[in-house]
Amino acid sequence: MTAIPNPQRRSEKSHQAILAAALGLCAEKGYARVTVEAIAARAGVSKKTIYRWWPSKGAVLLEAVADAVVTHTPFPDTGDLATDLHTHMSGIVKLLSSPPLGPAYSGILSEMGHDDALARAVDEELVGPRVEAAVGRLRSAQRQGELRPGADLGLAVEMLYGPVYYRHVLRRPPPSSERIASLIGHVLRSFS
Amino acid sequence: MTAIPNPQRRSEKSHQAILAAALGLCAEKGYARVTVEAIAARAGVSKKTIYRWWPSKGAVLLEAVADAVVTHTPFPDTGDLATDLHTHMSGIVKLLSSPPLGPAYSGILSEMGHDDALARAVDEELVGPRVEAAVGRLRSAQRQGELRPGADLGLAVEMLYGPVYYRHVLRRPPPSSERIASLIGHVLRSFS
Amino acid sequence: MTAIPNPQRRSEKSHQAILAAALGLCAEKGYARVTVEAIAARAGVSKKTIYRWWPSKGAVLLEAVADAVVTHTPFPDTGDLATDLHTHMSGIVKLLSSPPLGPAYSGILSEMGHDDALARAVDEELVGPRVEAAVGRLRSAQRQGELRPGADLGLAVEMLYGPVYYRHVLRRPPPSSERIASLIGHVLRSFS
Amino acid sequence: MTAIPNPQRRSEKSHQAILAAALGLCAEKGYARVTVEAIAARAGVSKKTIYRWWPSKGAVLLEAVADAVVTHTPFPDTGDLATDLHTHMSGIVKLLSSPPLGPAYSGILSEMGHDDALARAVDEELVGPRVEAAVGRLRSAQRQGELRPGADLGLAVEMLYGPVYYRHVLRRPPPSSERIASLIGHVLRSFS
DNA sequence: TTATAACCGAGACGGTACGTCCAGTCTTGTA
DNA sequence: TACAAGACTGGACGTACCGTCTCGGTTATAA
Numbered sequence: 014m015t016a017i018p019n020p021q022r023r024s025e026k027s028h029q030a031i032l033a034a035a036l037g038l039c040a041e042k043g044y045a046r047v048t049v050e051a052i053a054a055r056a057g058v059s060k061k062t063i064y065r066w067w068p069s070k071g072a073v074l075l076e077a078v079a080d081a082v083v084t085h086t087p088f089p090d091t092g093d094l095a096t097d098l099h100t101h102m103s104g105i106v107k108l109l110s111s112p113p114l115g116p117a118y119s120g121i122l123s124e125m126g127h128d129d130a131l132a133r134a135v136d137e138e139l140v141g142p143r144v145e146a147a148v149g150r151l152r153s154a155q156r157q158g159e160l161r162p163g164a165d166l167g168l169a170v171e172m173l174y175g176p177v178y179y180r181h182v183l184r185r186p187p188p189s190s191e192r193i194a195s196l197i198g199h200v201l202r203s204f205s
Numbered sequence: 206m207t208a209i210p211n212p213q214r215r216s217e218k219s220h221q222a223i224l225a226a227a228l229g230l231c232a233e234k235g236y237a238r239v240t241v242e243a244i245a246a247r248a249g250v251s252k253k254t255i256y257r258w259w260p261s262k263g264a265v266l267l268e269a270v271a272d273a274v275v276t277h278t279p280f281p282d283t284g285d286l287a288t289d290l291h292t293h294m295s296g297i298v299k300l301l302s303s304p305p306l307g308p309a310y311s312g313i314l315s316e317m318g319h320d321d322a323l324a325r326a327v328d329e330e331l332v333g334p335r336v337e338a339a340v341g342r343l344r345s346a347q348r349q350g351e352l353r354p355g356a357d358l359g360l361a362v363e364m365l366y367g368p369v370y371y372r373h374v375l376r377r378p379p380p381s382s383e384r385i386a387s388l389i390g391h392v393l394r395s396f397s
Numbered sequence: 398m399t400a401i402p403n404p405q406r407r408s409e410k411s412h413q414a415i416l417a418a419a420l421g422l423c424a425e426k427g428y429a430r431v432t433v434e435a436i437a438a439r440a441g442v443s444k445k446t447i448y449r450w451w452p453s454k455g456a457v458l459l460e461a462v463a464d465a466v467v468t469h470t471p472f473p474d475t476g477d478l479a480t481d482l483h484t485h486m487s488g489i490v491k492l493l494s495s496p497p498l499g500p501a502y503s504g505i506l507s508e509m510g511h512d513d514a515l516a517r518a519v520d521e522e523l524v525g526p527r528v529e530a531a532v533g534r535l536r537s538a539q540r541q542g543e544l545r546p547g548a549d550l551g552l553a554v555e556m557l558y559g560p561v562y563y564r565h566v567l568r569r570p571p572p573s574s575e576r577i578a579s580l581i582g583h584v585l586r587s588f589s
Numbered sequence: 590m591t592a593i594p595n596p597q598r599r600s601e602k603s604h605q606a607i608l609a610a611a612l613g614l615c616a617e618k619g620y621a622r623v624t625v626e627a628i629a630a631r632a633g634v635s636k637k638t639i640y641r642w643w644p645s646k647g648a649v650l651l652e653a654v655a656d657a658v659v660t661h662t663p664f665p666d667t668g669d670l671a672t673d674l675h676t677h678m679s680g681i682v683k684l685l686s687s688p689p690l691g692p693a694y695s696g697i698l699s700e701m702g703h704d705d706a707l708a709r710a711v712d713e714e715l716v717g718p719r720v721e722a723a724v725g726r727l728r729s730a731q732r733q734g735e736l737r738p739g740a741d742l743g744l745a746v747e748m749l750y751g752p753v754y755y756r757h758v759l760r761r762p763p764p765s766s767e768r769i770a771s772l773i774g775h776v777l778r779s780f781s
Numbered sequence: 782t783t784a785t786a787a788c789c790g791a792g793a794c795g796g797t798a799c800g801t802c803c804a805g806t807c808t809t810g811t812a
Numbered sequence: 813t814a815c816a817a818g819a820c821t822g823g824a825c826g827t828a829c830c831g832t833c834t835c836g837g838t839t840a841t842a843a
Contacts, residue, residue, distance in 0.1 A: 175367025
């Protein structure tokens with residue numbers, strides 16, 4: 014039986030120090046060379062304290078990254094769909110390609126491959142909500158006749174995000190603003 | 206001074222045993238739990254021999270996977286572009302979702318995130334050629350008027366591959382045959 | 398910066414298990430074939446734990462042997478110098494020629510040749526005190542007129558121990574009780 | 590069946606290069622850090638060639654050292670026993686304490702502890718003859734009445750050599766010329 | 782206002798794997 | 813067939829982290 018710690022008594026100071034240390038190490042040495050040992054040392058914290066609150070180093074970085082991701086990938090609704098999509102996707106691209114959040118997020122994506130719990134967490138806390146927001150934005154455009162009724166909006170979202178992640182996992186240069194615009198143009202055309 | 210071993214004197218028996226052991230272990234335990242130590246033990250080979258010929262476990266699996274990838278993702282030219290694309294992309298999807306090659310390839314993609322040499326090797330030996338083949342196929346279609354002149358075929362390829370890799374890295378279920386067909390339909394429509 | 402571990406938190410169970418395993422292996426396989434790896438395995442201990450508390454396998458065996466050496470080479474003062482010396486030297490000879498302590502001690506002597514720290518430790522913890530005890534015993538005899546005033550007692554001790562170590566390093570049979578007695582006789586005669 | 594190589598076809602050039610390389614490495618890095626690998630590399634010789642002609646690195650160094658030892662520890666017979674002994678023993682002390690032969694000889698002595706064949710070889714080729722020469726010299730002195738008839742000359746030799754080896758194995762400073770003289774004085778007194 | 786339970790730092794522990802080194806054997810091609 | 817060159821299996825090295833587990837010491841509710 015794993016005793017569940019009481020979150021109310023959690024030391025907020027340690028909490029923040031751990032997140033900061035994790036992000037800092039990730040920026041300096043790259044995700045793969047971040048270790049729980051090093052995070053603990055830099056944060057002036059016991060390893061036990063890390064393991065008490067997170068299941069893995071990926072989870073630590075996920076929390077460290079999560080808020081930043083949300084604030085960096087806003088999804089406005091200005092009424093102009095193409096512009097809104099461009100704003101959002103540019104945020105994603107920028108996030109994926111700039112330290113310290115970029116490498117951290119990359120590492121998390123990698124770790125999902127052999128950590129189911131992490132994969133689930135990412136899906137629930139990060140990707141899912143973003144996808145739903147995107148689908149929502151497309152649906153509102155659909156209602157206004159900008160997109161064909163009956164169009165598979167989930168597929169549309171994947172066609173938008175897909176090429177970005179594709180370039181990312183294959184370590185190709187991130188798409189330029191123009192390329193993003195062109196991508197959006199093609200997708201919207203094929204769905205309208 | 207890194208002494209370069211003489212490839213002519215390489216033991217082909219050990220070579221093959223290592224590749225087989227690596228693939229086998231990957232299928233059984235998953236990429237993350239494959240270790241150089243275990244590969245050496247199963248192949249009846251000394252660790253030194255592995256380190257002599259490959260820089261990392263990822264490189265071993267890359268070689269083990271490379272040929273199979275090529276044979277599993279053929280790119281036919283039957284004259285029917287949509288069908289040819291479907292054949293090719295189904296191959297990719299199947300590869301990514303079936304052992305032993307699937308997990309191995311997944312692991313390699315992950316490892317690219319923190320191993321530049323591996324990333325380069327994958328690009329040169331696996332992805333690059335496949336992308337070029339795809340672009341070539343699209344170009345021939347373009348010449349025959351199936352695709353708009355001046356269309357950015359590189360973007361088209363990314364729009365095809367992108368959603369597949371997207372689902373893969375986010376660990377969503379691989380796209381069904383119908384979804385692949387739908388995706389191809391949208392892309393071709395937007396480029397014609 | 399070599400972090401110094403806290404001796405208070407040392408696991409006495411592991412400590413003893415390591416010493417026992419080291420002595421056992423030494424008796425079974427001979428000093429040269431004792432490895433840190435094997436000690437760790439037999440003691441059910443991690444290698445790190447050994448390296449945390451000892452700098453080398455020689456140091457482990459030194460500790461394992463040290464107490465035993467002291468108890469096996471007593472230096473009585475019965476009033477009869479020749480007898481006391483015989484008691485003491487017989488102990489040394491017996492120690493050097495009987496497992497498990499004999500081979501262990503031999504190995505340590507060998508290793509001193511290429512391990513300065515070990516050499517120092519042996520001198521301080523084992524040989525030095527024994528030599529001083531011997532010198533002390535001789536001095537008390539000197540005071541009682543058994544040995545010539547002004548005699549170089551250090552040389553006397555070396556003349557006693559020397560032939561024993563000589564036979565040992567050259568792997569000659571250990572001196573018999575009679576030979577020891579004869580040796581003592583000669584030395585005492587030359588110093589009285 | 591281990592094919593016995595034909596000594597007539599042996600390459601004298603390689604033979605000498607190996608001995609020279611072995612001694613050189615021993616002087617530079619110390620016995621313990623000499624490896625067959627390094628000897629082969631420096632001598633421009635294949636490891637196989639070394640293993641063909643010698644059973645161990647100790648044997649190589651033994652051969653490299655043997656001649657030198659004989660020439661450095663002459664045993665003259667000038668008629669003055671004490672002087673002759675002093676000449677001989679000073680040679681031994683000097684040999685044990687000066688590179689490159691000193692460390693090499695030390696190493697060989699160490700290795701005897703876990704290499705029976707080497708121990709036998711040292712005894713037969715190096716120590717035995719020297720001891721016999723010493724006994725011979727003492728016997729001639731005995732005949733001339735300098736030593737007591739019936740004295741155990743073997744013991745006498747051990748009492749001379751012993752303290753020297755004692756200091757050596759315990760890594761104490763080598764005895765000074767005066768100390769050697771004093772030692773010889775005591776031994777001769779006790780045997781006359 | 783204690784006391785008592787928790788979290789906390791520190792870090793030792795059993796382990797697994799790392800990447801390196803060398804031993805000693807085996808193979809290939811040259812002289 | 814002796815040799816140089818060097819690839820091979822095997823095994824130990826000493827290190828780095830893993831995740832678990834005490835230890836005292838400090839807090840912060842609940843008696």
